[in-house]
Amino acid sequence: MNTTAMTVDPVPVYRRLYWALADAWVVTRRHLLHIPQQHEQWISATVQPIIFVLLFRYVFGGAIVTPEASYINFLMAGIFVQSVVMEGMTGGIGLAHDLKRGIIDRFRTLPMAPSAVLAGPIVADTLRNLFIIGVMLALGLAVGFRPEASALAWCGAIGLLLATSFAVSWIGSVVALLVRDPEAVQVMAFVVMMPLAFASSAFVPVETMPSWLQPIVRHQPVTVIVDAVRGLLLAHTTGAAPWQALAWCAGIVAVCAPLSVVLYRRLARE
Amino acid sequence: MGAHSPAILARGVVKRFGTTQALAGLDLTAEPGTILGVLGPNGAGKTTAVRILTTLLRPDAGRVEVAGFDVVRQPDQVRTRIGLAGQYATVDELLSGRENLVMVGRLFHLPRAEARRRADALLERFGLTDVAHRPVKTYSGGMRRRLDLAASLVTEPQVLFLDEPTTGLDPRSRLTLWEIIREQAARGATVLLTTQYLDEADQLADTIVVIDHGRVIASGTADELKDQVGGDRLDVTVAAESDLEDAVRALERHATGPAHVDVAQRQVSVPIRNVPGLLAAVVRDLDARNVRPLDFRLRRPTLDDVFLALTSAPAGPAGDECEEAA
Numbered sequence: 179m180n181t182t183a184m185t186v187d188p189v190p191v192y193r194r195l196y197w198a199l200a201d202a203w204v205v206t207r208r209h210l211l212h213i214p215q216q217h218e219q220w221i222s223a224t225v226q227p228i229i230f231v232l233l234f235r236y237v238f239g240g241a242i243v244t245p246e247a248s249y250i251n252f253l254m255a256g257i258f259v260q261s262v263v264m265e266g267m268t269g270g271i272g273l274a275h276d277l278k279r280g281i282i283d284r285f286r287t288l289p290m291a292p293s294a295v296l297a298g299p300i301v302a303d304t305l306r307n308l309f310i311i312g313v314m315l316a317l318g319l320a321v322g323f324r325p326e327a328s329a330l331a332w333c334g335a336i337g338l339l340l341a342t343s344f345a346v347s348w349i350g351s352v353v354a355l356l357v358r359d360p361e362a363v364q365v366m367a368f369v370v371m372m373p374l375a376f377a378s379s380a381f382v383p384v385e386t387m388p389s390w391l392q393p394i395v396r397h398q399p400v401t402v403i404v405d406a407v408r409g410l411l412l413a414h415t416t417g418a419a420p421w422q423a424l425a426w427c428a429g430i431v432a433v434c435a436p437l438s439v440v441l442y443r444r445l446a447r448e
Numbered sequence: 449m450g451a452h453s454p455a456i457l458a459r460g461v462v463k464r465f466g467t468t469q470a471l472a473g474l475d476l477t478a479e480p481g482t483i484l485g486v487l488g489p490n491g492a493g494k495t496t497a498v499r500i501l502t503t504l505l506r507p508d509a510g511r512v513e514v515a516g517f518d519v520v521r522q523p524d525q526v527r528t529r530i531g532l533a534g535q536y537a538t539v540d541e542l543l544s545g546r547e548n549l550v551m552v553g554r555l556f557h558l559p560r561a562e563a564r565r566r567a568d569a570l571l572e573r574f575g576l577t578d579v580a581h582r583p584v585k586t587y588s589g590g591m592r593r594r595l596d597l598a599a600s601l602v603t604e605p606q607v608l609f610l611d612e613p614t615t616g617l618d619p620r621s622r623l624t625l626w627e628i629i630r631e632q633a634a635r636g637a638t639v640l641l642t643t644q645y646l647d648e649a650d651q652l653a654d655t656i657v658v659i660d661h662g663r664v665i666a667s668g669t670a671d672e673l674k675d676q677v678g679g680d681r682l683d684v685t686v687a688a689e690s691d692l693e694d695a696v697r698a699l700e701r702h703a704t705g706p707a708h709v710d711v712a713q714r715q716v717s718v719p720i721r722n723v724p725g726l727l728a729a730v731v732r733d734l735d736a737r738n739v740r741p742l743d744f745r746l747r748r749p750t751l752d753d754v755f756l757a758l759t760s761a762p763a764g765p766a767g768d769e770c771e772e773a774a
C-alpha cells in the first residue's frame with residue numbers, strides 16, 4: 179500500500195445514485211440535441227419499417243396464411259418488434275463512433291458515472307423508437323390494421339416494445355465496447371439480429387417452418403416478445419407470455435448493463 | 449488539500465503497447481502552481497504520459513499521483529481536480545460550442561446557471577462568442593481546438609493537462625492561450641504542457657523535461673538546459689543549396705560539435721566557443737571555398753539547439769508520425 183496518497187470519505191450510495199441519474203439525463207439530452215442534425219438517420223429509421231409494412235402487407239402477405247387473424251393484424255406486432263430490435267443496435271454504432279472520435283475521453287476525465295455515459299444514448303434511442311412505433315401504427319391503421327386491445331393492453335404492448343428497445347440497446351453497447359468499430363458493430367447487428375428477427379414468429383406462423391426448426395424458433399426471445407405483443411394487441415388470452423417477454427428483457431439488461439460498465443472501465447487497460 | 453505533496457508525481461512509470469515500449473520508467477514532478485513543459489520528439493511518449501496522468505490509461509508499473517491522489521486507485525478524486533485538452537479535440541460535433549461547454553459543466557455537477565455562466569465567459573475569452581450557437585462540425589480546425597481548450601477549463605481544475613495545445617492555432621490565438629495558461633498558474637493551478645514549439649516552453653514553463661523513448665533525458669529550467677549545451681551558436685545561410693556542403697566543411701573545422709543543416713532554409717548551424725579571431729577565421733575559410741554567406745549570425749543557444757543536441761530525431765512542428773488516437 180502506498181501511504182502518501184490521500185484518503186477520502188466514501189460517497190454515500192443514495193448520492194451516487196442521484197448523480198448517476200442526473201448524469202444520465204445530461205447525456206440523454208446530448209443525444210436529443212443531436213436530433214435536428216440527424217435527419218438522414220431519422221428518415222432511414224422511419225422509412226425502413228414503412229417499407230416493411232407495405233412489402234409484407236401487399237407483396238408477401240397474400241402467400242402467408244394466418245389461421246387466427248387477418249395477415250395485417252398478425253403482421254403488425256412482428257413489424258413493431260423487428261424494427262425495434264434492428265433499430266436497437268444503432269445506439270451501439272453511435273457508441274463505437276464516439277469511442278473512435280474521442281468524446282468518450284472527455285467523459286472519462288470527468289467525475290461522472292460510467293453508467294450514465296452508456297445509458298444516455300440508450301434512453302434517447304428508446305424515445306426515438308417510441309416515435310417510430312407511432313409512425314408505423316398510423317401507417318398500419320391506414321392499410322387495414324384493426325387491433326382489439328384495451329387501453330391497458332395498449333400500454334402493456336408499448337411498454338414491452340420500449341423494454342425490448344432498451345434491452346437490445348444494452349446488447350449494442352456490449353458489442354460496441356468489445357469491437358470499438360462502427361462498421362464491425364453494423365456487421366454484427368446484421369449477422370446476429372437479422373436472423374433472430376426473421377427466424378421468429380414476427381412475419382410467418384411458426385407452424386409453417388420445418389419441424390426441427392420449430393422448437394428453436396418458438397423459444398427464442400424475439401418470438402416470445404412478438405407473441406406477447408400480438409396477444410396484447412389482438413386481445414388473445416395469452417396467459418404468462420407478457421411476463422415471459424418482460425423476463426427476457428430484464429434478463430438481457432441484468433447481464434448486459436453491468437457487463438457494459440465493466441468493459442467501459444476496462445477502456446483504461448489498453 | 450495537497451499542499452504538502454507535489455501536484456504531479458510520477459515515478460518509474462512503465463507502459464507497453466504490445467511490443468512497443470511507450471514509457472520506460474518515466475519520472476515527473478510538478479509543484480503546485482508551476483508550469484511544467486514536456487518536450488520530446490514524435491513517439492517519445494508524451495501523449496501516453498498525459499493519458500496515464502489523466503486516468504485514461506492504466507500504467508503497467510510505477511506510481512502516479514495527481515493532486516495527491518493515486519490515479520489508479522482513486523480515479524474519481526483525480527477527476528474532480530483535473531482538466532485535459534488532449535492532442536485530438538474531444539468535443540461533440542453535432543452540439544454547438546456553447547452546448548458542449550454547458551454539458552461539461554453539468555457533468556462536473558455545477559448548477560445549471562453556473563455552468564452557463566462559465567460557458568459564456570470561456571467562449572468570450574477564447575473568441576468563440578460569434579460561433580457559440582453553431583454546431584461544432586461547422587468550426588475550423590483552430591476554432592475546434594480552442595473550444596476543446598475551453599472545455600478543459602470549465603471545471604476550473606487544480607491541475608491542467610494540455611497536450612500540444614497550440615498546434616494549429618494562429619499567432620493571435622496562440623498568444624491568447626499563453627496568456628490564459630499564465631493566468632491559470634497565477635490562480636494557483638498546476639499546468640503540464642507538452643509542446644513541439646520550444647519557444648513556447650521557453651516562454652511559459654518554470655521547469656522543462658525532455659523525454660525520448662519513454663524516459664527523461666534532461667530536465668531543468670530553460671537556462672539550465674541551455675547551459676548544458678554550452679557555448680554559442682553560429683548560423684550561416686548560403687545563397688545556393690549546392691554551397692551547403694562546402695559551408696558545412698568550413699564551419700565544422702571551428703565547431704565544438706556536429707553541424708545541423710536545414711536544407712529548406714539553406715542554413716548551417718554549429719556550436720562554437722567564441723574565442724578572439726575565430727569569426728575572422730570562419731569567414732576566411734568560407735571565402736577560400738567560394739561560399740558567399742547571405743546571413744551570418746552569432747547567438748546564444750535556444751531550446752531548439754538543446755532539443756537537437758539531446759534527441760536523435762528532429763523536432764517537427766506537429767506530430768504527423770504516430771497518429772494512433774485510441
Ligand SMILES: Nc1ncnc2c1ncn2[C@@H]1O[C@H](COP(=O)(O)OP(=O)(O)OP(=O)(O)O)[C@@H](O)[C@H]1O
Nearest residue numbers: 465470489490491492493494495496767770772774
Ligand atoms: N494505443 C496505442 N497502441 C499501440 N501503440 C501506441 C498506442 N499509443 C501510443 N503508442 C505508441 O507508443 C509510443 C509513444 O506514443 P505517444 O503517442 O505517447 O507519443 P508522443 O510523444 O505523444 O508523440 P507525438 O509527438 O507524435 O504526439 C509510440 O511509439 C506509439 O506508436
Ligand SMILES: [Mg+2]
Nearest residue numbers: 494495535767
Ligand atoms: Mg502526442
